Amino acid sequence: MPGQIRRRTRQARRTPRRWWLGLALAGVLAPSAGAQNVSAPVILQWFESSWGTMERRAADLHAAGYGGLWTPPPGRALYTAAGGGIGYDIYDRFDLGSPRDTTLYGTELGYRRVVSEAQRIGGNVYVDYVHHHVGSFDLFPGNSPGPYVQDRYDYPGFKLSLPGLEDGDTYKSPPAAVQGDPAFEYQFRLARLLTLNFTAGNTQQFVRNPVPGFAANVPQAASAWGVPTATTDASGRAVASTILRQANTPSAANRRFYPDSSGTGRTIVDGGVTYTVHDFNPADPTAGDPVAENVAGTMMRYAQWLVQDIGVDGLRVDAARHVPLGAAGDPFNPTQVDVPRLIDRAVAGAASRTNLDGTSRSVFQFQEVFNGDPNFLQGFVRKSAAAGDTTAPNRDVLDFPMWFAMRSHLSADAGSNNWYSIRNASQDARDDGLANNGSQSIGFVVNHDEGGVHLSNVAHAWILTRPGNAYVYFRGNDFDRTGNSQFFLKDGRGDALGGQYGSIITRLVEIRNAYGRGDFQERYIDGGGVSGFSNVYAYERQGSMMVGLSSDTSGQGVTSFDQRTMGSAFASGTRLVELTGNAADPEVDPLGQIPELVTVGSGGQVTLRIPRNQNINGLSHGRGYVMYGLPRPTGTLGISGVSGTIAGETPTPATNSRARLSAIDVVTADQFTLSLATQKVVLSDGFHDSFADGASAVFRFNDGMDMNGNGAVDFASSASSNATRYGFEAFTTVNDPGYDANPAFSGAGSFAQTIDATRLDEGYHYVTVRAFRHRGAGESEVFTDFRRTIYVDRLAPESSLAGFETVAGAADARDLLVRSDDLTAHTVHVLWNLPYGLDETAVLAQVSAADAAEQIDRDLFSFQAADVMSGNLVATVITTEITGNRSVRRIPGLLAATSIGRGFGDLNFDNLFSPGDIDQFESVFLSANMQFNPAADLSGDGLVTVADLTLLGPALTAAGADAATMAAYDELYIAYVPEPALAAAGAAALAALLVRGPRRRRSSAKPPRASRAGRPGFGGA
Ligand SMILES: [Ca+2]
Ligand SMILES: [Ca+2]
């Protein structure tokens, strides 16, 4: 029961705030008075990895503590050497890839699984949303290997130009007079990209995902041709696809890209005007209703589709400034089309997820506006709407002003690195005058377009310990780009998920999660704080931790640190422990002069020794920062009843993208126990910090489930006051916190919960146990997270037949498609025409690598058999989970008519009917299903019985078998089918028949048994 946790009523601590007294500005937002500054969970910008890698590494995303994922644009994009096909040179934004026609990253289902898995760990997914342009530099004379389109309708959805001819949905190339003029943000082709024209000047209205029967369909491309869209080849190289595409071919399947006008919908009031927005209908995609649209309508529908159907939580808006922004008096946009506002309307109320308390979630947008002018950027921020409007916008911008400041002042030159130029540089200041209260903007250090900041670690330490939003950029290097020297994508932080390149970033992410509360309070800067020059900077997350940062790149032969004393809000005598590991690291502190524990002095005085970025021996380590925080619970998470562990992988430079670092516990029982044992916290000076023994602990499965069985998620409120417990459950089996108000009785704690594993579906689940420090007077909430990923494997994997299809250009080949219904298939193997009587052990003994099916989608496996004989084939499908748990499923009745064999009755596949076929039939028939032959299974049940014998005669007659064959058949029939005919005989009748024995034993050469060696001519294609 939740009541078992001792919950204290705490006094609200309201921090006096400085109210900005600057110019009054339209749209200025007040900070929510009284609310603490919070460092929201970090977003990971994860590029250059396949969807498969990203889904598989969700355990690492969870372990590192990220709360968001920013993915590349998922639509089908052009491949160019410079652009690399990563998604920005977009070809068809609604085509997210399909089996055997993947994008660089995979398929639509693969992307959906990335979204759902990142959400399952409790995170939000932000898709890179490209609306400004399509394609690449088609009109550029001499572009290579262009042109990318041959026809004005070659781009799905749009009427574009022919090479050298501007027309349709795009702008003209800029005249020489305005090239490079920043006044022209969208009115021409930006950087010669095919910039789409959203203004009223573009009057073209089309059904842009054409469906048969609609007069307004965008005209179809004249022919199919190999548009060079990005994909990967068999060896993992990023390449251009050679698949032929004919754009804008009407298809009924395109209905799914439209909302259902007779289904549910929402009423949105925007600017006082009421709009009805129909919802997508994922339950019945055929119910979508195509409508003719202009470019803006298409982009609104695309945004809504991404949010409502694909299910992302928000958009990272690419090139946000280069679209019409609704400015008055713009001759290029006389009707004041305001594209950001149209997107606000499109996604308003469209979130596909709700909070655990049933409240709706707003769709967060953050915009790329590459500009360092806070006044200019502020025009893109929109977090409120006029009274009466219901768009509830939640639109923000990337913190480019801060990035520019860090690039200049966290450089290699200590003499130019001045914290005065950084401390208030954030766009965060522009709404409320408070530069570091997290009221707006998304901080970042490395950016895929421009690269990073020299003192990257210090910059991350700063960005990740400030309030507000932040992202970390990870470039996965999953794709082989050997030999491509033009690729634009900058490198990110290879340690963003830990692994080969260390744990600097993951440690900062962890500190942010555990200590990132409490108002930002500047505590020290050289020069007195008004103006001057300082290489050192220190601040407090009030009541949580002290942070000291250095931008000094020197140190050799001088000292490895700078010592400064400053005030704090901590009570005298409070112990603070160093969190980053830098104080304990001999590279950062070779002489052991930087303490790992500091004690707050009288009046809250704290003395920090802040390491420089080079040590006294001249080693530039770039770790010029320390963080001293309140001690917090330590302990051990346990899961009992684990049947095994999937080992974590050890990365190498080549596998740092793909290697899953996290070990994963496998649960096969119906019940297991989650436990946390906390220890008595005795600090290095011998002080028993009883508060750190831990006042409470809670646990969470995935993004919040009722796992203590009391019928509800215990902490379901989406209020900010519940943010550190949202989705968590109280321990109810054992709940014995270590903390006691009398330190003599304070010590170790114990928590346990019996978990009903049947509440968890098969596959991965992400567990977090959070243990809170007892909150002393003036302290912020501080906790320790213990994270684990488990794999529930109570049931054998479920697979089913998804198709048995012909293969283009190979008349005798067939493609067997197997669907992993529960999505747990790790491998699928296929054996052909095994007899029914073979037991499972014998089947599994036959499986070899040659029988492996190819995974062609997240849930789909293909086995292409090259030489398929005529008859009813049987496939035995062996599905194996990553745990080794297997299922064997026999799929009979796979009917094929090929050039191999005449059909039923031609058991030796010589394309003739002869008495020899009848001999073979008898042999199979008498084997009691220890033999199988597809030409003998007329009934298609995978058995060869008297039913098949009965059906064989008419089949032979119909096929024109000769007299000798018919005579042999008649003889067999009379031998085994007494009058009256046993056409309907069941197994019992057949058994009785076999016990009685044949009336006359025919002599025959037995066909080979259906063993591996004897399988009729099949090979993987
Ligand atoms: Ca602010
Ligand atoms: Ca519960």
Ligand SMILES: [Ca+2]
């Ligand atoms: Ca399973």
Ligand SMILES: [Ca+2]
């Ligand atoms: Ca049969």
